[in-house]
Amino acid sequence: MTTIKLTNINKTFGKGLSKVHVLHDINFEANKGELILVLGPSGSGKSTFLTITGGLQTPTSGTVELNGKSLTSASKKDLEKLRLDKIGFVLQSYNLLPYLNVREQFQLVDRVKKQGNLDKKRFDDLIMTLGIEDLLHKYPSELSGGQNQRVAIARALYTDPEIILADEPTAALDSDRVAEVGKMLQELAKEKNKAIVVVTHDLRLQNYADRIYHIIDGKMTEDKATTETKEATEQK
Amino acid sequence: MFLAIKEIKHEKLRYGLIIGMIVLISYLIFVLTSLALGLANSNTDAIKSWNAQSIVLNKDSNISLGQSIITEDQAKNIKLSSKDAYIGQSSVVAKSKGVDQISATYLGIDKDQYLYKDLKLTSGHKATKAHEVVADEKFEQSGYKLGDKIKLNSLKDKYTIVGFTKNAKINVAPILYGRISDWQEIKGMGTTLAASAVVSQNQKTDFSDANLKNYPIQKFIDKLPGYSAQNSTFTFMIAFLMIISLIVIAVFLYILTIQKIPNYAVLRAQGIPAKVLIKTTIAQSVILVISGLVIGTILTILTAIGIPTSVPMSFNIPLLSLVAIGLVLTSILGSLVPIRTILKVDPVEVIGG
Numbered sequence: 001m002t003t004i005k006l007t008n009i010n011k012t013f014g015k016g017l018s019k020v021h022v023l024h025d026i027n028f029e030a031n032k033g034e035l036i037l038v039l040g041p042s043g044s045g046k047s048t049f050l051t052i053t054g055g056l057q058t059p060t061s062g063t064v065e066l067n068g069k070s071l072t073s074a075s076k077k078d079l080e081k082l083r084l085d086k087i088g089f090v091l092q093s094y095n096l097l098p099y100l101n102v103r104e105q106f107q108l109v110d111r112v113k114k115q116g117n118l119d120k121k122r123f124d125d126l127i128m129t130l131g132i133e134d135l136l137h138k139y140p141s142e143l144s145g146g147q148n149q150r151v152a153i154a155r156a157l158y159t160d161p162e163i164i165l166a167d168e169p170t171a172a173l174d175s176d177r178v179a180e181v182g183k184m185l186q187e188l189a190k191e192k193n194k195a196i197v198v199v200t201h202d203l204r205l206q207n208y209a210d211r212i213y214h215i216i217d218g219k220m221t222e223d224k225a226t227t228e229t230k231e232a233t234e235q236k
Numbered sequence: 237m238f239l240a241i242k243e244i245k246h247e248k249l250r251y252g253l254i255i256g257m258i259v260l261i262s263y264l265i266f267v268l269t270s271l272a273l274g275l276a277n278s279n280t281d282a283i284k285s286w287n288a289q290s291i292v293l294n295k296d297s298n299i300s301l302g303q304s305i306i307t308e309d310q311a312k313n314i315k316l317s318s319k320d321a322y323i324g325q326s327s328v329v330a331k332s333k334g335v336d337q338i339s340a341t342y343l344g345i346d347k348d349q350y351l352y353k354d355l356k357l358t359s360g361h362k363a364t365k366a367h368e369v370v371a372d373e374k375f376e377q378s379g380y381k382l383g384d385k386i387k388l389n390s391l392k393d394k395y396t397i398v399g400f401t402k403n404a405k406i407n408v409a410p411i412l413y414g415r416i417s418d419w420q421e422i423k424g425m426g427t428t429l430a431a432s433a434v435v436s437q438n439q440k441t442d443f444s445d446a447n448l449k450n451y452p453i454q455k456f457i458d459k460l461p462g463y464s465a466q467n468s469t470f471t472f473m474i475a476f477l478m479i480i481s482l483i484v485i486a487v488f489l490y491i492l493t494i495q496k497i498p499n500y501a502v503l504r505a506q507g508i509p510a511k512v513l514i515k516t517t518i519a520q521s522v523i524l525v526i527s528g529l530v531i532g533t534i535l536t537i538l539t540a541i542g543i544p545t546s547v548p549m550s551f552n553i554p555l556l557s558l559v560a561i562g563l564v565l566t567s568i569l570g571s572l573v574p575i576r577t578i579l580k581v582d583p584v585e586v587i588g589g
């Protein structure tokens with residue numbers, strides 16, 4: 001079953017002369033076990049696409065379905081619960097509360113979502129992979145941009161969500177770290193059977209993706225070439 | 237609570253300043269209320285200490301003790317019970333060597349009647365002989381001592397302070413309790429005057445004289461010169477102060493909440509339920525206001541201990557608690573005003589693409 005399905009999504013902002021058409025007839029699918037990359041330049045509509053997919057904003061037209069359920073008709077409360085339980089969001093900026101240290105960011109999750117979060121062992125593995133095990137007592141303002149992003153990734157994964165939506169998660173990371181994060185996301189998709197969508201302009205992540213979409217000026221196309229070569233290599 | 241406390245701890249300066257403001261406001265309200273009440277009490281302390289329910293005055297006295305006289309002839313028409321007592325009032329200026337003169341009220345009372353019997357002293361003894369008086373503590377605070385001889389107005393005979401008592405002020409003037417026969421002497425009209433009034437612990441004193449009239453004690457208190465005017469001035473002053481303070485506090489909490497919108501956006505994006513955000517906001521306001529109130533109360537108590545006894549200050553705990561509860565409630569309201577904004581916060585707008 002298709003886990004995420006966007007059909008004919010359009011998004012416009014503003015009215016009259018100042019009206020901007022940001023997304024044009026977008027069709028998109030992602031399944032469990034896949035790591036999908038959406039590549040596009042700045043201003044192409046990547047963040048808009050991702051936040052619509054996660055139910056943070058509503059499309060002007062079109063439908064979003066998660067696990068066969070329509071998001072466009074869901075109540076605010078349902079969307080909230082969905083975000084807490086099923087979706088892990090890594091936003092482009094502002095992912096952490098400034099007045100909680102790193103450890104407390106996770107404690108907050110424990111307080112509102114009592115079950116299904118990572119156990120101690122998987123949490124320790126996660127922070128090791130992301131290299132943030134020494135930062136647990138620090139506040140976001142004491143972290144570098146890259147460290148902030150890694151903590152945000154860890155926080156998104158902490159609830160063990162089925163769907164992970166990440167906006168430029170590697171923008172401030174060096175190549176070694178990008179490789180590690182790429183591998184980790186790939187493994188998560190494969191081994192834990194999650195649907196992972198990463199929107200980025202970071203080409204370094206290309207190698208880890210199962211499928212790639214391109215978005216330019218709000219129009220999305222699937223990169224069949226990569227998909228086919230990938231499938232071919234996998235079959236060999 | 238978790239978020240509320242973590243945030244306060246992390247933003248010490250900002251929250252410290254807000255608590256400081258609440259401290260000052262609550263301190264101001266507490267002290268002013270207590271001062272106003274203290275002044276009101278110094279008008280009525282003595283009357284309250286009599287436990288009287290009614291008073292008989294001359295009907296042409298405009299309900300003023302100073303203007304009222306009961307002549308011997310009229311007194312014959314009064315049937316005093318054991319709960320009634322004569323008082324003879326006269327304004328006097330008390331002087332003694334080495335101490336400041338004091339404007340006082342001389343009250344002559346009869347040693348066979350309840351006012352005399354119920355009079356409680358803090359030191360010394362009651363006036364048993366002629367030209368002896370029991371004085372209000374104000375005299376003691378001004379340096380008068382037991383055994384001091386005082387001169388009243390320009391009378392020849394000196395009076396001796398034989399005892400001190402507390403809460404004996406009427407219309408802010410300290411009282412000298414003496415014998416009613418001495419009062420007749422002070423008045424200088426011989427024995428034609430029986431008293432100024434009859435106070436009674438009953439609803440009514442039994443008399444049949446067209447020139448006398450019975451009044452409920454509250455009516456008498458309200459007619460004390462300046463009393464009502466003073467009270468309504470203070471009541472309005474404090475009420476306005478309260479209302480304005482409450483608005484100021486509510487506005488501050490509102491601004492505080494608005495400033496936190498980016499944080500709320502993060503939480504909303506993460507799917508933290510709106511309920512948690514609302515609880516946090518309310519918890520935070522309550523924590524701030526209660527900390528402010530506690531410190532304000534401590535300051536008020538310190539002030540009460542430190543302030544000279546000549547400044548009347550009276551603490552009405554129920555009234556002050558009411559003020560405190562009012563502050564807590566409005567602060568909750570103040571923090572609830574922006575809740576719609578919190579609930580409608582669009583994470584995307586704040587977080588940006």
Ligand SMILES: Nc1ncnc2c1ncn2[C@@H]1O[C@H](COP(=O)(O)OP(=O)(O)OP(=O)(O)O)[C@@H](O)[C@H]1O
Pocket residue numbers: 013014020022040041042043044045046047048049092201585588589
């Ligand atoms: N709330 C809004 N109102 C008006 N225009 C908006 C709004 N949000 C986004 N846009 C516009 O939509 C377009 C796409 O924005 P979006 O944030 O999705 O781009 P992006 O691909 O994420 O860019 P970047 O790589 O810089 O993050 C931009 O031209 C932007 O100005």
Ligand SMILES: [Mg+2]
Pocket residue numbers: 046047048092167588589
């Ligand atoms: Mg973006």
